[in-house]
Amino acid sequence: MVDYDFSQDLSEARAKYETIAKAVDLDALRTQIAQLEKEASDPALWDDTDNAQKVTSTLSARQTQLRKLEEVAQRLDDIETLYELGAEEDDEDSMNEAKSDLVSTREALSDMEIQTLMDGEYDDRAAVVTIRSGAGGVDAADWAQMLLRMYLRYAERAGFTAKVLDTSYAEEAGIKSATFQVDGDYAYGKLSVEGGTHRLVRISPFDNQGRRQTSFAAVEVIPLVEATDHIEVPDSDIRIDTYMSSGPGGQGVNTTYSAVRLTHLPTGIVITMQDERSQIQNRAAAMSILQSRLLVLKHEEEAKTRKELAGDIKASWGDQMRSYVLHPYQMVKDLRTGYETSDTQGVFDGDLDAFIDAGIRWRHQQRREAAED
Template sequence: MRPEISSDLDALDATLTTIEKVMDPEEMAARVRELEAQAADPSLWDDPDHAQKVTSELSSVQGRLRKLSDLRQRLSDLPVMYELAEEEEGGEELAEEERADLRAEIEALEVKTMLSGDYDPREALINIRSGAGGVDAADWAEMLMRMYTRWAEKHGHKVDVYDISYAEEAGIKSATFVVHGDYMYGQLSVEQGAHRLVRISPFDNQGRRQTSFAEVEVLPVVEQTDHIDVPDNDVRVDVYRSSGPGGQSVNTTDSAVRLTHIPTGIVVTCQNEKSQIQNKASAMRVLQAKLLEKKRLEERAEMDALGAGGHASWGNQMRSYVLHPYQMVKDLRTNFEVNDPSKVLDGEIDGFLESGVRWRMAQQQEAEG
């Protein structure tokens, strides 16, 4: 085995060892045994909400433990693969592919160990709003929504759409949806900010280049322990008929719900559930998430990176997507860039997420001195 390969394997081993120290597989195994005991208790489902939390955590911890064990086993097998590669045609190419895949997975797991914020383990509530750029901006907002839903699908995370406000000509004015799964907020929160698109406008008869913006807001999903008190007197509830883009069937009853939080002026809508009661419950969850974010920002005003609700324009752009006159997607904070926008827009954003988390960690360490 060549010295450079041996050196790379040693580096991967050191990184994985550090990850194991942080994740503590022995502690995770003990937690699995504890949760398995709870899951085996026949009375567990007397409280369905608690039972759901137990089974969900059990599945999550078991998955992380299996992942860690699998990476360690694959890393142990790699030297053997390289030894056998000398005797088999095409063997070295397979070993190289496995080393590259293993490096990517170890680095991705290393990034997850950096997600230590209070809200990082939670699911993510994402709001996308079209900004400057007219119809192109509305189309761009819809493209971003597809990018995130495609990323979630590729990673096996369920997405629930709470509300979409369609633009008149094309695209969307805004959308609100939840990405379910552990540490979704921790990973996706680095996407917050203004996203800028430069392309030849498909809506311009003269084929001119257009710059448009969309704002992405990422919030942690509220849990029962957050104690976000929303008195009924503070909320105005309006109901109206759901709507959609031209040609698609829409509800014929007033099932859509708009909540207005009177003290703050925050407005939330939900129209994607079948009943008014379901829409009101979903809208309340979004409102609580926004109020939680507001409370958190007031308590930690110095941490601007956790803020939300900016303006989609030149001033606070965090990523630039250029489709013309050249092809590039570049994060303006981390300088991470990709020269194939089509793949990025199809959901391949892991590189941006990982570099964003590392950048945020470096910023926090610098702030702490």
């Protein structure tokens, strides 16, 4: 029975590896790496710093992807050999080591499978995340700040680099809104499944009668635009206002008019930026985020047109996507995927991998079903 179980687990692991290798297309991956290596070795590459950084970053990511795939293939062979030798010699320690290695290898394969499902046009980009407090008064503002902390902790755990670009503080506690940028491999692909309305149910720390309060906050995730995206924004479409940066309670961050409020007149989109010391830097950062939002808007309009032509496609994301309940019981549940956990503190400390992985699988399934309709 033990031999059968191990053989079955090993066969399933090999089948998953073959599926991943087919999705990645190893031959195409090796060809891409060779081309990138040729570009990286060109002395003229660094004449264009932005392009050079993109080439070297992409090369590193693709080399890492290929190395992991080759390592897993070798590990599966080694595990099979180790187990067979242990069985022949009745060496229980060797067989247990092989079982343990197979468990960790299957986990690695699951992580690799998730990356193959992030096949959207912008999934490999950096992400710009905006959190806004919703219904719930001061509790909602506090909830928005809790979400900000949660995502910054997630970025740290994931090895991403996060930078807060703008924060609007609420009067009593918490924040009205916050925008931050997350840089890392497939940051947008992962965080994009976090977009939607997040609901918190708890005993309000701001209610002297200790009543239960439901609060809402909205999370928006967009990909960071690149120079090649060609989003033209005429100067006549923009109004720019400057003001002094400020912190909690009106405390001044500096005494110059470095903060920027950029308004896109045709759409009414407003971007505020006060993280940088220089007005020029804040204006450039605000313009980059505006272009990102216009790019998303453009694709949403295109998707709407396609939807109208194709008819109604079921399983839209909807507004409320996750509930966080702290009273009368402890539970965080994703309403799209059904994934849930009672480890609420772990979630608030940034342990979101299981939720994000489930979201990516759910999204991939919806896309596949939509394509079949």
